[in-house]
Amino acid sequence: MNDDLVASLDNIGLSYDQGAHFILRNVTLSLRRGEFVALLGPSGVGKSTLLRVVMGLTVPLEGAVHEVSAAPDPRRRKNALVFQDARLIPWRSVAANVAFGLEGLALTRQEKQDRIESALRLVGLTAEADRWPRKLSGGQRQRVGVARALTVDPDLLLMDEPFGALDPITRHTLQDELLKIWEQTHKTILFVTHDIEEALKLATRIVVLAGAPAKIAGCLNVTAEMKEAESVPFKQAVLQLRSMIAGVSVNTAR
């Protein structure tokens, strides 16, 4: 099954102060092609930091990230990140923001145009292509962030609490849309959240990051029954995940 891997994290240890104080320690995680993994953890535990490590934006002090991909492809990027804060470029129109990741890839102008259009169609923003980010709603901004990540056709799509700052109605809509996009594109997704219900709704597998320094405190394969809100398996899964999150913090407190 090893050829099914997209990326693996091998004993990642990360510190912002040369090892005096670790944020992440012994974090080991494998991502298989096509799975939707939710990385669940309390606020401030190091979820965004871990995504930055996977993206190569932060170099870990210990361990390594292995990307299992075929020959490097100049028409795609290995990873793409949807930021917690959307992080659109204010001086670029929606379409130009989506184009940002394509610049530098070996694509013709027409191919770029096609990718931008299909990404915008996927997130339902075709009509907003020429608008400025500052005129968009919070939900629309996150959609642009998703489209921008999808255009580079990544092996691994990393999403950092993309819907965390949205109102519940918009959040549910975007969750449903994301599931549709996942079904259409078969992308491998690592989705960060601190919301247990969101993790259960979206993911095929949930990985809990907890403790200080943070490590993988538990793992849960999500079954179809667990996705039925208020069903018994759902409630059991919620309890199990809660204890995974709490268990480690209790251990380290001692």
Add this chain to the structure above:
Amino acid sequence: MIRKVSHRRHILLSAVGLIVFFSGWQFAVTSGVLPSGMVPAPGTLWPAWLDEVRSGFWQQAICDSLTHYVLGLLIGSVFGAFLGILCGMLELLDGLLEGVIRLLRPVPGLAWVPFAILWFGLNTAGATFVIAISVFWINFYAAYGAVKSVDPELYELAAAFGHGRFLAGLFKITLPASAPGIMAGLRTGLGQGWMSVVAAELFGVPGIGARMMQASSLLATDVVVVYMLTMALLYALTDFLFGFVRRYVLRWQV
């Protein structure tokens, strides 16, 4: 809609203010509150202006000063913004130049006049030099500050989508992100440039400033005021025209 109405009101108010100012001034002179030898009445400005136009002095002075102004502004703005951007980007250059900048910055444009005469002579080049220096600093600091305050998260975004820090960073992030600050510097320089025109022409390079000095040595205060108003109008015109450029470049801000 609301903005438009208040904008129109704004223009109306400032027109009213101007009318009150000039009629108050006229009244003060004719009633003898202000001695007419000291202050020319607004009514005398018109014939004074007509005299200047008929003799061709006015057109010639504007032509000369515009040449100094445009050249000095261009040179000072381009070099100032360029060096400011470089210093903002390169720690090494910033450190190297810091002492020199602290040394030269407080020297007012006027103090450069002797050197301007020495190095270039009483000609266009000399006047241009004095204007360029005073405009240089404004643009230097505006660009420097703008580059320094670019949101580091935008560089992280660029890195996440595979764009290099230096060239791609400069053109995709640094320059557009600091455009508002650089434009503000250019605009301030536009005003400062006109102020320096007088200093630059103080010692006899022909132009509006020189003509003002000639008139004042003959106590022809009406002619002096004609050129003061001329300069104010030229400033208003250049600022107005620059407004179009600025609004176009920063159209994403509205």
